[in-house]
Amino acid sequence: MLYIRIFLLALWNAWFYSLAFVSLVVCFPLLLVCLLREKWYKGIYYLARYFWSPIILLGMGFVPVVRHKTKLDYSKQYVFVANHLSMLDIMMIFVTVRKPAVFIGKSELDRLPLFATIYKRAAILVNRDSASSRKSVYYQAKRKIDLGFNIMLYPEGLVPEPEVFLAPFKNGAFSLAIEHQIPIVPITLPDCKKRFPFQFSYKYWVGSPGKVRAHVHQPFETTGLTKEDQPMLMEKVHAFMEEKLRDEGYA
Numbered sequence: 518m519l520y521i522r523i524f525l526l527a528l529w530n531a532w533f534y535s536l537a538f539v540s541l542v543v544c545f546p547l548l549l550v551c552l553l554r555e556k557w558y559k560g561i562y563y564l565a566r567y568f569w570s571p572i573i574l575l576g577m578g579f580v581p582v583v584r585h586k587t588k589l590d591y592s593k594q595y596v597f598v599a600n601h602l603s604m605l606d607i608m609m610i611f612v613t614v615r616k617p618a619v620f621i622g623k624s625e626l627d628r629l630p631l632f633a634t635i636y637k638r639a640a641i642l643v644n645r646d647s648a649s650s651r652k653s654v655y656y657q658a659k660r661k662i663d664l665g666f667n668i669m670l671y672p673e674g675l676v677p678e679p680e681v682f683l684a685p686f687k688n689g690a691f692s693l694a695i696e697h698q699i700p701i702v703p704i705t706l707p708d709c710k711k712r713f714p715f716q717f718s719y720k721y722w723v724g725s726p727g728k729v730r731a732h733v734h735q736p737f738e739t740t741g742l743t744k745e746d747q748p749m750l751m752e753k754v755h756a757f758m759e760e761k762l763r764d765e766g767y768a
Contacts, residue, residue: 522722529577529724533604533713536576540569541635552638556664561639562617570608578726579605579712583613587735591616594667595702595736596694600683600758600767601671603709605729610669613704613731618667621654621689643689654689655696662697672754679714679721682767683759691751695744700736703758707732707765734761 541548544564551560574581589595597618599610610618620640636642641657658668674687694701708729714721737754 519722526722526724533573533577536573537569540572544569545635548635552635555660558619558639558664558666559617561635562611565611570611574605574608574612574729577713579729580727581609581612581731582728583731583733585733587733589615589702589733589736594662594665594697594699596690596699597667597669597702597704598672598686598690598754598758599669599704599706600762601673601676601706602679603706603713603715605709605713606671606706609706609709609729609731610704613733614667614669616667618669619658619661621658621668621670655693658693659697662693662699668693668699672751676715679710683755683762686751686755688747688751691747691754692744694739695742695747695750698740698742700738701750701754702736703734703754703761705732705734705758705761705765705767706730707762707767710767730765732761732765 547564548561551557551564571581595618597610597614599606607620610620621643622636622640623643641654641661643654661668668690670690670693672686672690673684674689675684677684690701693699706729708727711723711725712727712729713724734757737750737757739750742750
């Protein structure tokens with residue numbers, strides 16, 4: 518029975534990557550145009566929000582349900598943070614955050630064919646094993662913030678093992694938010710892990726179509742905070758997200 522499940526999940530995963538690739542190919546000419554100017558990144562974001570992500574989610578049988586627990590003023594800038602244990606997390610962020618947010622992501626993904634062409638130009642890439650790479654992220658993020666974009670990070674800094682509920686957070690999101698005095702907005706994704714986890718990385722043979730929720734919570738203000746307040750802020754956001762995920766049935 519396990520081998521049948523693995524086979525079916527393998528087919529389902531293949532369908533996911535087929536959807537992602539074909540929809541990317543369809544968008545590719547427009548994406549290349551949007552890469553011509555840095556300010557045109559919003560075109561990439563809206564293509565991903567209204568076309569690429571819905572095609573993948575709905576094509577896989579997932580129904581995104583987005584709930585804003587508080588009303589955000591999207592005329593302001595934010596640093597968004599979310600938990601991470603699924604490829605769906607990327608698509609769910611696109612359909613959740615209404616105004617363009619630049620992702621800070623791991624540099625390993627720049628090896629994926631075609632996707633890398635867009636990814637390494639549209640996102641801010643970081644090699645967490647390189648001090649110089651981590652340092653350059655701040656300069657690149659400052660540039661994006663100066664252009665009026667939001668920033669999006671997965672603060673765990675990795676894809677944790679399935680048995681890890683919520684890994685400890687890295688400093689990056691909180692340093693950026695305090696340095697630029699921008700509020701941090703937690704987003705909890707309680708369903709992506711059980712619906713579509715990284716099965717073949719962790720031999721975690723589960724998954725099924727269905728509802729996937731994203732909850733946008735109240736901002737944590739950083740006005741007046743300094744780098745000495747960073748550990749306190751990081752601990753507060755981690756505790757808040759852990760509590761909300763438990764309440765939402767994340768496991």
